Amino acid sequence: MHEIKYKPIGIIHSPFKEPKGTPIQPAGGKDIDGTVEVFPEYAEGLKDVEGFSHIILIFHFHLSRGVSLKAKPYMDNEERGVFAIRGPSRPNPIGISIVRLVGIEENILHIKDLDMIDGTPLLDIKPYIPEFDIQEVAKIGWLEKNIHKLPTSKDDGRFMK
Amino acid sequence: MHEIKYKPIGIIHSPFKEPKGTPIQPAGGKDIDGTVEVFPEYAEGLKDVEGFSHIILIFHFHLSRGVSLKAKPYMDNEERGVFAIRGPSRPNPIGISIVRLVGIEENILHIKDLDMIDGTPLLDIKPYIPEFDIQEVAKIGWLEKNIHKLPTSKDDGRFMK
Numbered sequence: 001m002h003e004i005k006y007k008p009i010g011i012i013h014s015p016f017k018e019p020k021g022t023p024i025q026p027a028g029g030k031d032i033d034g035t036v037e038v039f040p041e042y043a044e045g046l047k048d049v050e051g052f053s054h055i056i057l058i059f060h061f062h063l064s065r066g067v068s069l070k071a072k073p074y075m076d077n078e079e080r081g082v083f084a085i086r087g088p089s090r091p092n093p094i095g096i097s098i099v100r101l102v103g104i105e106e107n108i109l110h111i112k113d114l115d116m117i118d119g120t121p122l123l124d125i126k127p128y129i130p131e132f133d134i135q136e137v138a139k140i141g142w143l144e145k146n147i148h149k150l151p152t153s154k155d156d157g158r159f160m161k
Numbered sequence: 162m163h164e165i166k167y168k169p170i171g172i173i174h175s176p177f178k179e180p181k182g183t184p185i186q187p188a189g190g191k192d193i194d195g196t197v198e199v200f201p202e203y204a205e206g207l208k209d210v211e212g213f214s215h216i217i218l219i220f221h222f223h224l225s226r227g228v229s230l231k232a233k234p235y236m237d238n239e240e241r242g243v244f245a246i247r248g249p250s251r252p253n254p255i256g257i258s259i260v261r262l263v264g265i266e267e268n269i270l271h272i273k274d275l276d277m278i279d280g281t282p283l284l285d286i287k288p289y290i291p292e293f294d295i296q297e298v299a300k301i302g303w304l305e306k307n308i309h310k311l312p313t314s315k316d317d318g319r320f321m322k
Contacts (some may be wrong), residue, residue, distance in 0.1 A: 004167045004221050005166055006165045007164055007166065015218070034299045036246075042244075045242045046242050049245045049302075051245065051305075052298060053298050053300045080209045081206045086287055091168070092167040096217070096219070096257065098293075100296075123165070124244075124252070127245050132247065132259075133295075135259050135289060
């Protein structure tokens with residue numbers, strides 16, 4: 001099937017300058033402050049966004065070093081299928097994170113609960129809506145035994161270019 | 162900034178053959194059955210996915226007719242910034258939906274709670290993990306007064322090519 005081409009609409013500014021030590025999810029980056037710079041040509045699309053307490057950031061894992069269909073996730077010692085983990089070694093290295101929106105000044109969004117590397121290219125912003133995005137889950141597979149490691153798990157650079 | 166190129170990893174098969182009448186979110190497509198066909202070259206990445214009751218599908222809004230930085234969402238009569246709505250007229254037409262995973266046979270995923278059009282190109286699959294994806298929300302902006310319309314709202318073709 002044909003290629004799909006996207007262009008970054010902005011850039012994520014974060015205190016994390018390299019993968020090593022970066023929290024692996026917003027839950028591990030609680031209260032970490034950062035900003036999202038939306039390029040001025042897209043700023044008009046930010047109207048009404050400040051009404052939402054949480055937003056979904058869709059971004060490109062620009063430091064991912066390539067595709068592995070199986071990989072060891074940060075919270076486990078076994079290889080798992082890439083579609084059963086959230087790490088960056090994906091066929092299309094797209095990341096999603098739900099962050100807290102603190103405020104917007106023109107084209108700059110102030111956010112909290114950050115788990116992205118500084119300089120990450122932003123692809124999209126969506127409002128987080130509980131009626132769409134909260135599901136009652138019956139099972140979480142291999143994570144069942146590992147989720148307790150989340151608060152202390154950090155990136156160790158394993159997926160880095 | 163440079164272009165980012167992705168390739169579909171599969172295709173979504175759904176009973177909805179055109180935008181008009183399609184539910185606008187999985188919550189509106191409750192119990193609707195469909196399948197996700199993952200192209201055989203990526204099937205290895207599906208290992209361990211069957212352990213999860215819900216998955217996040219990331220897909221390309223292939224029928225979106227172009228970018229509007231402001232658009233009227235299905236559930237409101239006012240124009241909203243595109244980053245404050247979930248419709249397809251986005252600078253990068255990426256969609257996300259959380260669906261229920263019923264089972265996997267080789268490279269075919271059986272899913273429920275579908276809101277995608279038949280033939281939608283799939284970009285990524287991620288496990289849905291409450292600890293990552295469920296946030297306690299303080300406000301939902303313009304949707305506060307409109308969310309009650311969700312169960313009965315359908316696509317009316319407004320964003321179609």
